[in-house]
Amino acid sequence: MLPVALAVVAALLFAQGMVRLRQRGRADIAGWDRAALFGLGLAVTVAALVGPLDRLAETKYLSVHMLQHVLIGDLAPALMIVAVRGPLLVFLLPAQVLAPLARSMRLRAVLSTVLQPRVAFGIWAANLAIWHVPYLYDLALRHDALHYFEHVCWVVAGLIVWTLLIDPGSHRRLTVGGRIALAAAMFAAGQVLTDVLVFSLHPLYPAYPGRIDQQLAGIAMMAEQLVTLGTLAFVLLRPRMRAARLVHA
Amino acid sequence: MSPTDFSFEPAYIVVAVAAAAAYAWAARSDRPSRLRVASFAIGAFLVAAALNSPLETIAAKRLLLVHLLQNALVADIAPALVLLGLTPAMKAWLTRHGASRIRARWAILAWLAAWYGTHLAGFYNWALDTGWGLNIEHGLLIAGGLLFWWPLVAGRLPAPAALAYLGAAFVASSFLGLAFIFSEHPFYSFYEHAPRLWGFSAIRDQNLGGIAMNGEQTLVFLVAIGWYVSRLLAEESAQER
Helix, strand or coil: CCHHHHHHHHHHHHHHHHHHHCCCCHHHHHHHHHHHHHHHHHHHHHHHHHCHHHHHHHHCCCCCCHHHHHHHHHHHHHHHHHHCCCCCCHHHHCCHHHHHHCCHHHHHHHHHCCCCCHHHHHHHHHHHHCCHHHHHHHHHCCCCHHHHHHHHHHCCCHHHHHHHHHCCCCCCCCCCHHHHHHHHHHHHHHHHHHEEEEEEECCCCCCCCCHHHHHHHHHHHHHHHHHHHHHHHHHHHHHHHHHHHHHHC | CCCCCCCHHHHHHHHHHHHHHHHHEEEEECCCCCHHHHHHHHHHHHHHHHCHHHHHHHHHHCHHHHHHHHHHHHHHHHHHHHCCCHHHHHHHHHHHCCHHHHHHHHHHHHHHHHHHHHHHHHHHHHHHHCCCCHHHHHHHHHHHHHHHHHHHHHCCCCCCHHHHHHHHHHHHHHHHHHHHHCEEEECCHHHHHCCCCCCCHHHHHHHHHHHHHHHHHHHHHHHHHHHHHHHHHHHHHHHHH
16 A cells, blocks of 8 residues: 555645646646646556556566556656656745755755666666566565565666656756757667567566566567657657758758 | 588579669769769668578578568668669669659558568568568568668758658558567567577577667668758758858
8 A cells, every 4th residue: 555655645746836827827837737737647657566467466466566667666756756847846845845855955955866877777777777686576576575675676766767868957957958868868778678588488487477468568568668768769859850840942 | 512512592593693783874864973882882782692602501491580680681771782882863863763653651551561561471481481471571571672772872861851750650560570579479480490509599599680680770770860850950051050
């Protein structure tokens, strides 16, 4: 029930931020579309971690387990960060909480380190690689605490890279080309894992003996990355393609 | 016929030699760099060697895996290398003589049509049964590959459009390899009845063929995407300066 409780807290924080912004007459940057996106992100997280999907992931299918990981580590963070981009990001925490956090030099140092593109990609890729080592995968399935920790790692790694990809606070840590490069690097790294799962002719994880299931796990990861990173690339490249077309004309 | 025997599609020796002769003739007035010469030579060699060697024997008589690998070589890698070997003047000459009409959106469709069309069971079995049909199959794949890579190599697409082009092609073409990987029944009756090699059953042969095809395409497309991403970054840093 922990994921549900955390989702409720996140929803309440988002709601208070949205209300405060709307009270200031800024409904234009705190519209219902943002609420829908944030709600969808939370719903994806909760649906992935609670209920039948979680049961199937833990007991039966590697493909469902992989889907669960990419949902909580990729799609959900992407949706939630898109939802809070702009001033809403600052209003997400009440002033009494935000002010001391913003003054904390240690927190600022940690954030500025992990949000360096190479560090962020390193964290994301290491998380992807480490948790797919068969021994650790198996261990996490047998120990609930480790499994929760694994899921936290997915969410945190996802939030870090998607913060850079979407740039909700307009910090411009990366140019458009840099964001495309990061997305391409993530896809390439994901593709390595996909290929290992799809091309392997023998099951790699003792808890999941099905070869087809394992191949489907690889496809699930590739498909999800194509949807999320592909959409991002399309949104980022579209204005440039238009501009290039106009120059050509 | 032993798998190590040579088989030939002599038409493609002629094509490779004619292309090399044309290249040498064009290079008299516009000297290409060694890298370009190497690229063109390897591309032409891949076409000739893949279709005139024991690879052809195994592909046409025994294993779908090798046939699919052969197709990936002649449709993806060889055309790209051949075009990368052209000098700007050679590309300008081709542009003046009809290549300017090649539009990216049609090129990608033609490439996909060749890619999927030649792998339809009816066509594939017919090409294998007749033998000479393989010439048509490979011709379509080479032509499709040349059409596909031309808009990129000719510099017709700015980096963002090139990335979209490559991304769309990567996604659209991957389904064929995946179909081979996940299939539980052989698609081609020819290989069901072909003498087996290396102990692969017909279905394992097909699954491995899909893996080889998907692996090759992943590698080729990720390299190409990486190249255009680096160009995008270079353009941005040039603009900043």
